[in-house]
Amino acid sequence: MARRAAQRSNSRAATLEDVARLAGVSIATASKALNGRTHVSATTRTTVLEAAARLSYSPNALAQGLRAVRTGIVGLLTSDLEGRLSIPILMGAEDAFGVGRTSVLLCDARGDAIREARHLETLLSRRVDGLIVVGARPDPRPSVGRDLPVPVVYAYAPSEDPDDLSLVSDNVSGGRMAVRHLIDVGRRSMAHITGDPSYGAAQDRAKGALAELAEQGLELAGGRVYFGSWSEAWGRSATRMLLSQTRGVDAVFAGSDQIARGVIDTLHGAGLDVPGDVAVIGFDNWEIFTTSSPPPLSSIDMNLETLGRVAAQRLSAALGGDLRTGVESLPCRLVPRESTTSG
């Protein structure tokens, strides 16, 4: 059912001039009254506020942004198809800026450099106050450019250019944390099954895990890190391999929650209890996997909201003149659940 456009109730949004006229004052006074500036008497102020309310006046942010130094818009440039990363980061940034103070313009480049350049151009022409760039995988990515007119923060995936500012999760300490937790719950013989070795994150997590083991005087079960792919299927086949090669394994540190899922499945299939016989901990703390798995999966959370929040803070600081460069690592967080804590 289609109908011709009815005359919209307010064919034109009310402007400050309309408010001023209704209140019987000048535009300047109306502006001052609405913005809580001085040099306006109390009675005049209420008159103006009433007029504004009556017209349901809403200031034109475009005009404000045109005049002001800040527009109150930040761009979020992502290549993360699923939104798995961008959304938490977005929410953290929103929190840090404060609701209503800043809006986020979200662009997905879909891994395409051309599209990214286009989006970048659009964002700059919209005069965003700053830019957060979120990569799809946690490895260094090309810089979007050195001499942009606005500050840029790279989140999750660092920039290849050391003169940019990047925020990443500290995967080394995350790996440490996982092993430390397994030790704390009394495990001694643990394997590490993880994803694609070409990912820096996989290497870092393994490095942290090995370092912690070494410090505790323990050896890695199976004698090596099982690198493979970030899939449940790999979790399954690696676990089969592990079980056939080694005995007495009492814990597995999986490089992702998906892998952990495959690990648990296979352990169950072999008649082993989790965590009774083997404790399992994942990485990412992806709710959808950690809570639906039987038993609920312990995991390491990368604190993506915090990443977003800090990104927002760094952006604000940069606008205030405090520029930083280099890669900043933010700590992960342990989320223990029943797959490691039997009780």
Next chain:
Amino acid sequence: MARRAAQRSNSRAATLEDVARLAGVSIATASKALNGRTHVSATTRTTVLEAAARLSYSPNALAQGLRAVRTGIVGLLTSDLEGRLSIPILMGAEDAFGVGRTSVLLCDARGDAIREARHLETLLSRRVDGLIVVGARPDPRPSVGRDLPVPVVYAYAPSEDPDDLSLVSDNVSGGRMAVRHLIDVGRRSMAHITGDPSYGAAQDRAKGALAELAEQGLELAGGRVYFGSWSEAWGRSATRMLLSQTRGVDAVFAGSDQIARGVIDTLHGAGLDVPGDVAVIGFDNWEIFTTSSPPPLSSIDMNLETLGRVAAQRLSAALGGDLRTGVESLPCRLVPRESTTSG
């Protein structure tokens, strides 16, 4: 490492005036040259274009939006924490508008009405051209308001107000489609295990499934629809129930991919082969579940990208004066994989 703000290379972005001055023409001429308007000689045009390139001039979209009728920004107001819905819809909308022609301002209300109102206000003050509202669950939700100055399209979750325009997935035909497919692959005795019965979508999918079964003269295995919750755990327990109550089931239509996951797990646990003994089809086509499951899971896709694309089209049409109202159902799509087609 922090350093004082270096003098930014271009402390102020180049304006049209700068371009005009460098090209030795007036602002008006520069504008016409850049926008491909007439009344500019070819030589002047190239001069201006060169000047613009040299200054890396980028028009101020704020100023453009201030003067033009359209700003080229649409707001996406969501309550979908995970981004599971918003992102595909966003991508579809982006596709329909064309990259670079329209930007999307994304706001997450997190299910909070106050926050939603705040975001709405912000979006309106930024003079968005239109609004797409995405609900968290596919049931009617309160309208954001009747007399907004911009067109609004509700996607996924329809508005309670029939005078709004809503786009939803056709869950009834989706349910039909699933059953139809199971019949096509030779199944005769199928059960339906689905989620929370308070969800309209659960009811609709069941309705479609039952209608198709009736038309084919078949009965539902187990004698009833297994309503429960949208969890893997429910998929497991419902399947145990089903297996203990009925024999000869050769197919299960699960109301979501997560439920399907639990169903398959339990079938495997009972020594049954999928799809050899029992074929399983899910709903949502959530990649992360459908491809990691062994075997890969057939599913019904709600075509969220299409939803976003159509939303964008309806918004454009509304801006052109062609307003519509009511609820528009968009078809789902079958994605067969190995859990139903033994290959």
Next chain:
DNA sequence: GCGAATTCCGAAAAGGTTTTCCTCAAAGTA
């Protein structure tokens, strides 16, 4: 060589807001 037609270009307004500076009136002081 002169009026008319044709191009090309520029001045100026509009779009909505904020801020600076100025004026004017009222209140206070000598």
Next chain:
DNA sequence: TACTTTGAGGAAAACCTTTTCGGAATTCGC
């Protein structure tokens, strides 16, 4: 009463772009 101080309110500029309309310069036809 005359002068200063204080405080309220307004005019106008600035932010940057697009578009309209009029003016100027060139070309063309005769």
